[in-house]
Structure formats: C-alpha cells, structure tokens
Amino acid sequence: MLSNTFAEMEINPDDIRKAEEVLIDGDQFDEERKKFINCMNTLDLLAVPGSGKTTALLAKLYCIAQQMPLENDAGILVLAHTNHAIEEIEKVLKPICPQLFSYPNFVGTVQSFANRFIANQACFELYGSYIRKNDDEMYLYEVEKFYRILNYNKNPPALKNKLFGIANRDFDGTSKEKENNILEFLKSCSFDLEGRKIKLGKTTKIAYTGVNQNYYVELENWKIALLSQGILSYKDSFDISKRYLKLENAQSIKSILQQRFKFVFIDEMQDLDQDQVNLIENVFFTQESDTVIQRIGDKNQAIYSNVSDSGDTIWKTRHEVSPKIYTENFSLNNSHRLTSIIANLVDGFVMDRDDGYKVIGISAHQQIPPYLLIYNDETDAEKLKSKFIALIKNYGLEENPKNTTRGFHIVAWTTDKEEDSDKWHLRKLFPEYSKESKQKKEDFDCLRKYVFLFDHNKKTFESIRKSLLNGIIRILRIENIYMDEESKKHFRKSSFIQRLKDNSEQTYHDFNQKLFDWCYSVVVNKNYEEIFIQYSNYVKNELCELFPNFSVSKSSNFINQEYDYVPICDLGDTEDSKDEIQIKLGSIHSVKGQTHCATMYLETDYHNSETVKLNVEIIKETRKRQQVLGNNPLFFQEQNFSHLNKARSNETLKMMYVGFSRPTDLLCFAVRKQNIENDIEKYKASGWHIEFISP
Ligand SMILES: Nc1ncnc2c1ncn2[C@@H]1O[C@H](COP(=O)(O)OP(=O)(O)OP(=O)(O)O)[C@@H](O)[C@H]1O
The missing domain is CATH 3.40.50 (Rossmann fold)
Incomplete structure (x- = not known):
C-alpha cells in the first residue's frame, strides 16, 4: 500500500489569504490549520466540534480550485454521508468556485457517488436494468407488497412459516409486532446471491442447501426480480457494487476512477457505515493507486452508523491500522465555536478520547451559562x-x-x-x-401527500409536477398496471408520458394542460384541497381511458387516506x-x-x-x-x-x-x-x- 506520492501540488499562500477573507472574516488560520490546508498526502483529521474541520477543508478546496484544471485533467472527489453536509459545502463554495462542481470533479454523498460511478453500471450488467428507484421507503413498500401475497403452509414449510421463525425466534409479542418483525427482517436482510445465502448483518439466516428448498428460491427470485427492475435499497447499491468490482471485466472501472480522481476528501467521516468505508477503500486505497485520500471527522459525533458488530466505531484511522506508515493522525486543537463554559459541559460527554482530545472553547463571545x-x-x-x-x-x-x-x-x-x-x-x-414537508421525498404512503409535500423550496413547477406524476405512477404500481405485461416492467414518469403520446397527441396535450393548471394552482394559489379533488378524480375517472384494465381497487385506501397538512415549520x-x-x-x-x-x-x-x-x-x-x-x-x-x-x-x-x-x-x-x-x-x-x- 502506498503511503502516498501524489504530493506535487502546492497550495498558494495567497489563496489561503483569500480563503481567510471569505471563510473566517479575514482572521488568520493558525499554523496547525495551515499545516492541514497545505498537506497533500493521505491523512485522517480528527478534532473536536467547532474546531474548524469543515472550514479548513473548505479553505483547502478553495485553494485547489484556484489551480484548476489540474494536471492530466485530473479531478477531485468530495464526499460526505448526508445531503445536509454536501449542501453546506455547496452553499459556501458554489458561488465562489463553480469549477469545483463540474467535470472532472464530483461533489456528492457517498451513496450518489456509488450509484453514479459503479452501482448503476453494476445493476445493468448484472441484472439488465439501470437503477430506477434507490430509496428505502419505496423498498419497504415492495417488501410489504411481497409479504401480503405469501401464505402459510406447514409441510413442506412455506416461506412465510420460515420467515416467521427467523424473525420471531424467542420473541413474545402481539401478532402485529411479529408481522412487523418479519417486514423488518425482509427490509434489512442482505442477499449473497453468489454464495446463495441470506444474511442479517454478518449472520447467515437462510442458506441454500438443495433443490427442495423452495422457500429459499422464492425469496431469491423476488430479490432478483426487484434488481431486474432497478429497484434497490440504499444498501443494495453497495452490495452490487462490491460484487461487480470483483469481476474481471470491472477492474478497468477502478483504474479509471483512480486516474480521474487524484484527490478524495471525505467530510463527516464518522458517519459512513461499513459498506461505504469499504467501497471507497476498495476503489481508491489499492497498491497501484496514487490517489490521495483525506478523511475528516470526529468519532464522538458518530450518530448515524456509528458502531461495528464489535461495538467499536467503524472508522479505523490509518494510524490505528498502520502506525509505522502513518505515524500520527492530524488534529486541530480548540473550538472556535464554543465558549469555555459550554465547552466544559460538552467535554464531559466525550467517549473516544485520543491523545490530546479535549474540548476547549476559545470563542471570545460573552460567557452565558447553560x-x-x-x-x-x-x-x-x-x-x-x-x-x-x-x-x-x-x-x-x-x-x-x-x-x-x-x-x-x-x-x-x-x-x-x-x-x-x-x-x-x-x-x-x-x-x-412536519418532518415530511422538510424532506425532499419522492414517495409517500398516501396520495394526498403527493399534492402537499413536494419540495416547496423550488420556485419552479418542476417539483410539484414531478410529485403529481409520481403519485400516478405509484397508483399504477399498486394496481399492477404494467408498462409491459410480459416482463412486468412498471411505468416510470417518462414511459407514462410516452403512453399518453402513443394514445394520441390530443390525450398528451390535454393531460399536459391539466398538469400545468394543477401545478399553477398549487404553487401560486395554494389551492391544495381543490387540486387534490381534481387530481384524485382524474385518477378515479380518467386513467381507465388510458388503461382499459385499470380501476381503483387495491389503491383505494392509498387514495382516500387522510393527511393533515401543517405548513412549513x-x-x-x-x-x-x-x-x-x-x-x-x-x-x-x-x-x-x-x-x-x-x-x-x-x-x-x-x-x-x-x-x-x-x-x-x-x-x-x-x-x-x-x-x-x-x-x-x-x-x-x-x-x-x-x-x-x-x-x-x-x-x-x-x-x-x-x-x-x-x-x-x-x-x-x-x-x-x-x-x-x-x-x-x-x-x-x-x-x-x-x-x-x-x-
Ligand atoms: N480558524 C478559525 N478562526 C476563526 N473562526 C473559525 C475558524 N475555523 C472555524 N471557525 C468558525 O467556527 C465555527 C465552526 O467551524 P466548523 O463548522 O468548520 O467546525 P467543525 O470542526 O467542522 O464542527 P463540527 O465538528 O461541529 O462539524 C464556524 O462558525 C467557523 O466560521
């Protein structure tokens, strides 16, 4: 493993000065922070809340952006676990260095990186479909749909009996709770399709042992059918990427990515789960790679994935793993955010106290007691x-x-x-x-939410238009109306629009006009109720003109379910x-x-x-x-x-x-x-x- 050699780039001190102007009101970064900004080797930076980890990273990215395009058209990859963290980076840097956000660079969540550069291709090559849905809520809906069609049978044991045993071993609860345990198991289990094992965490729960194991085959077929339609849980993206990267013909992907991204920066590193850590390591931290990887975070703030099966934090620093090559972790002393009184309180909560890790507040703000x-x-x-x-x-x-x-x-x-x-x-x-109104979700559990909970921050009609179309697509899915009966391919927004056009130009034109009127009425006049009535009437009365087999039956609860909208918080x-x-x-x-x-x-x-x-x-x-x-x-x-x-x-x-x-x-x-x-x-x-x- 290379300790690192891609250290030719030098940060220009004038650029650091400019970064100070933009990021910390013209204050100066101290020597410790400058050392991090200047360092172009693989490293891990760990420091207390408010010490300026993200600020120092932003300064470094700003300085690198001033030197773009980089040699050999190389790019940089900036990753974090959450959209929030990425949005914070975009908010500050997009206006002042837009070049950072276009080719050959990529700034996004680890999930979006995995999908865009590996999982999408993996899904296509392994299962014949690009990723169409990558969303845990949608996946749960598929789980429920599958579970509802299962039946019990004792001899030979049906899948439902098996699942009941696996999910409820030693559990003494109500039948509703037991059912929820099964759904939870189906949602969380991972499929080792090569080894033909179904696992929960690291434990194998069902392994294929012979042709008479119909229940295993039934579950495996369901999973493969989902993958073939491009419907993936978040975790699936990493599972199929891992599988794909092992294949002979996928080896070039790794070297292409290593050539393209000469620097990888990961903020809020402590939030990554094991799959995410492994994927980045697998792609970039190899013998032949000279990509620089800088990981920044604070183990004490790991509130997402946080612990491995052994109870430890997942992120193992290079120094922990190879202390001889990586003689130390980088750190930043002192919190610029916190006053000493709040820092004292906060310090008592520290769980993982590496050498010198202490929350010391050096903010000069007035000392207000908690x-x-x-x-x-x-x-x-x-x-x-x-x-x-x-x-x-x-x-x-x-x-x-x-x-x-x-x-x-x-x-x-x-x-x-x-x-x-x-x-x-x-x-x-x-x-x-209202949590849901804050989230930019695409799928909801009732039709009303499609009218009320689109992304209100968008000033155009794009978001409400998408949301209304998604609602229709969801109903077609519930009613099992397929785009292609034989392959059981579901409609997507684009294929639904195509179906309208195929029906006639007039149908397409009329629908578009309706959709525009609904969007206008919702966004401009906030006529949610009235539009919900028109929209649901369209579903009930007019969709059948397009799909003669369509009628509202299984989706009637979904359409009629109440939802009290509470405007933004x-x-x-x-x-x-x-x-x-x-x-x-x-x-x-x-x-x-x-x-x-x-x-x-x-x-x-x-x-x-x-x-x-x-x-x-x-x-x-x-x-x-x-x-x-x-x-x-x-x-x-x-x-x-x-x-x-x-x-x-x-x-x-x-x-x-x-x-x-x-x-x-x-x-x-x-x-x-x-x-x-x-x-x-x-x-x-x-x-x-x-x-x-x-x-
Ligand atoms: N070198 C600095 N000098 C003065 N102020 C700074 C400096 N670095 C950061 N700050 C300010 O301190 C605050 C916290 O910075 P930042 O969010 O970068 O810290 P962090 O270490 O990433 O925090 P967290 O661990 O909570 O994510 C911000 O308001 C930032 O502007």
Whole structure:
C-alpha cells in the first residue's frame, strides 16, 4: 500500500489569504490549520466540534480550485454521508468556485457517488436494468407488497412459516409486532446471491442447501426480480457494487476512477457505515493507486452508523491500522465555536478520547451559562419557546446579524411519533414541525401527500409536477398496471408520458394542460384541497381511458387516506411575526455540522429520555454494598461509563455531544419536571441556571 506520492501540488499562500477573507472574516488560520490546508498526502483529521474541520477543508478546496484544471485533467472527489453536509459545502463554495462542481470533479454523498460511478453500471450488467428507484421507503413498500401475497403452509414449510421463525425466534409479542418483525427482517436482510445465502448483518439466516428448498428460491427470485427492475435499497447499491468490482471485466472501472480522481476528501467521516468505508477503500486505497485520500471527522459525533458488530466505531484511522506508515493522525486543537463554559459541559460527554482530545472553547463571545428550562407538559410549549426568545433578547443576541444568520434553533432526538403516542417528541410540543414537508421525498404512503409535500423550496413547477406524476405512477404500481405485461416492467414518469403520446397527441396535450393548471394552482394559489379533488378524480375517472384494465381497487385506501397538512415549520414564516425572532425546529441529525447562535435542546424519548439514560449504574447494589452511579456529564462531570458498552447510554452521549456543541452563545436544555425532580440541586450546583417555565 502506498503511503502516498501524489504530493506535487502546492497550495498558494495567497489563496489561503483569500480563503481567510471569505471563510473566517479575514482572521488568520493558525499554523496547525495551515499545516492541514497545505498537506497533500493521505491523512485522517480528527478534532473536536467547532474546531474548524469543515472550514479548513473548505479553505483547502478553495485553494485547489484556484489551480484548476489540474494536471492530466485530473479531478477531485468530495464526499460526505448526508445531503445536509454536501449542501453546506455547496452553499459556501458554489458561488465562489463553480469549477469545483463540474467535470472532472464530483461533489456528492457517498451513496450518489456509488450509484453514479459503479452501482448503476453494476445493476445493468448484472441484472439488465439501470437503477430506477434507490430509496428505502419505496423498498419497504415492495417488501410489504411481497409479504401480503405469501401464505402459510406447514409441510413442506412455506416461506412465510420460515420467515416467521427467523424473525420471531424467542420473541413474545402481539401478532402485529411479529408481522412487523418479519417486514423488518425482509427490509434489512442482505442477499449473497453468489454464495446463495441470506444474511442479517454478518449472520447467515437462510442458506441454500438443495433443490427442495423452495422457500429459499422464492425469496431469491423476488430479490432478483426487484434488481431486474432497478429497484434497490440504499444498501443494495453497495452490495452490487462490491460484487461487480470483483469481476474481471470491472477492474478497468477502478483504474479509471483512480486516474480521474487524484484527490478524495471525505467530510463527516464518522458517519459512513461499513459498506461505504469499504467501497471507497476498495476503489481508491489499492497498491497501484496514487490517489490521495483525506478523511475528516470526529468519532464522538458518530450518530448515524456509528458502531461495528464489535461495538467499536467503524472508522479505523490509518494510524490505528498502520502506525509505522502513518505515524500520527492530524488534529486541530480548540473550538472556535464554543465558549469555555459550554465547552466544559460538552467535554464531559466525550467517549473516544485520543491523545490530546479535549474540548476547549476559545470563542471570545460573552460567557452565558447553560440554562435548564423545567416545564410540566406539552401545554407549556409556547411558554417554553417564549422563554427561549426572552433569553435571546435578554443577552441581545438578535441584534447581531451574524447571530441571526446562524440562527436560533430548537432541536430534539425524536421528532415525530404517531398522533396518540405518549413517547415524548418534538412535534408533540410543536405541531408546526412536519418532518415530511422538510424532506425532499419522492414517495409517500398516501396520495394526498403527493399534492402537499413536494419540495416547496423550488420556485419552479418542476417539483410539484414531478410529485403529481409520481403519485400516478405509484397508483399504477399498486394496481399492477404494467408498462409491459410480459416482463412486468412498471411505468416510470417518462414511459407514462410516452403512453399518453402513443394514445394520441390530443390525450398528451390535454393531460399536459391539466398538469400545468394543477401545478399553477398549487404553487401560486395554494389551492391544495381543490387540486387534490381534481387530481384524485382524474385518477378515479380518467386513467381507465388510458388503461382499459385499470380501476381503483387495491389503491383505494392509498387514495382516500387522510393527511393533515401543517405548513412549513419555521415559526417566523407567518406574516404577523415578520419582526419576531425566527426559531427553527429540527432533529439533532439535521443540525449536525451546523453552527447556531442559540440552541434549545429539548429532551425527548428514544426508548427512554436522555436524563434517564445518563443515569448509569457502574456498581450494582448488593446486601453489603450500595449502588454506584457513573459520572453524569449533565453535572459537568467527565463520563466514566462508556467502556461498559451500554448501547442506549453511549448513543445518548454522542447525540447530546452533537446537540450541545452547536451554539456560539446560548445553550438551553428543556426537560420535564418529572424527569429531573430529584436532581435540580445538582444541576444548580454544577453550573446550570435554572428556570421554571410553569409552577
Ligand atoms: N480558524 C478559525 N478562526 C476563526 N473562526 C473559525 C475558524 N475555523 C472555524 N471557525 C468558525 O467556527 C465555527 C465552526 O467551524 P466548523 O463548522 O468548520 O467546525 P467543525 O470542526 O467542522 O464542527 P463540527 O465538528 O461541529 O462539524 C464556524 O462558525 C467557523 O466560521
């Protein structure tokens, strides 16, 4: 393995100066940060929240972009796990270096890279179809559809009996829960189609042992049929890429990619799951490759894939794996985002403390102590928000435009639950939070959502047009109306439009006119209800002219299902609150990587509440000995229990580490009284300011 040789490129100091102007208001990067920006070798950079990892990466990308086109028409590849992380990079760099976002460079999620450069071709060569759907929700729908047609049979054992046994071994729940376990298994299992094994994680659950195993063959056929239609779960993209890259005739793909991408940068590296890490290594980290790979992140913030089967973080740094070749990891000391008081609190949550890893806040902002906001129940929600706003005003935070740009955020771990759930969640307090309206989804569980939940940020009709067409395609799919009966190929938007044209120019013209009117009415006049009626009437009454076999039967629930639309969640959106402070609502996942001015972390239930999960017993009570609890970072103590590998507590450490480390100025923690009643004095003594929202 090469330690690295592609080090000819030198960053121009003048470009660093310009980057400082653009990225950190003309401040100067210190020597440590400049060393990272200048380094053109393969490396891993790990550092605390707010230390400026992303900023330093942006500076480096800015400097490289100034030297484009690169020698031999080489490009750079910039990857992250989430769309959010990519959008942050685009937001800053697209306006000032658009060349970074066009050929031969690629900036995107690991998923989009895998699909575009490997999985799409793999799917075509292995299964005869390019990828048409790559979406876990759509995949779940396929799983459910398949499950519904299965029947029980004891002898010989039918697939349904087998699945029931596999998914519900030692499980004592209701029949609904058992059914959900089967669906969950079908959704999550992976298919080793070469070895003819079906696995969950690393464990083989069903292996093909002979021709009489009809249930195995049935499941395998279903999977192959999906792949042949280009319907893939997210994980499938990596499974088929891995398979494809092993083939003799795919070897050229690796060398083409290595030639094209001489630099690979991965931000938020800790979020990648094992498949993603392996794919990048498999393509770029080979004996013959001279591609430079720089991976940037913070293991303590791994809130996505986070742990391997052994309980360790998935990302193993080069130094961990080959300390002789890679003598150290890069690091950046100090957090520019955090004040020392917030940094002290946040530091107690650290799980993975490499040498010198300590959260030290060096921001010169005023030292505002963290606030504990204690409330009773959901009827206090508005008072809670008002208190947050009052604190923002009290410290004059809204007066600085930079603070307003960074924003004032209420964040929570669990954002959404069913209407009647007693599990605490963000929407229970703030119904204006609507997760689905924030997501740019293409497929939904009822027709109404196709009219209401298109991507409202798009100012053109493109998004609503797509959404309305997707709704029709979904109905045709539910009703088993195929584009081609024999191959059972489903319609896509383009083939549906083609069918209209094939029917007659007039049909096509009439439909287009209708579609335009619907789009106009929804986007311009916001006539959602009226258009939903017209749209669903079209489906019920006019689609049959195009497809004589069509009638609404299986899709009737899908069409009639109610959905209460709640307009977008930013509270400041309403007219009469124009001058008010805008409070944004979001999940911890959605604000990862962001810098806020003020953050209110709302405690919610994920299995249990955060405060409960941080009460960790480290010594059990016996007749002779008292129970001993671990250090609680909520009391500004350094946690000492993560080595016990209690999964719920450890994920809480990471989630709160991310949530608490967002604000430059004000951190509030909102908890229900019943959860912390006995600990209020401890909070006070440790440094929190206590505010009771209601008596
Ligand atoms: N060298 C610097 N000098 C001054 N301010 C900086 C510097 N680097 C970063 N900042 C500021 O600190 C804040 C945090 O930076 P950034 O988001 O890059 O940190 P990060 O390490 O990527 O954080 P996280 O781990 O939370 O993703 C930003 O507001 C950024 O402008």
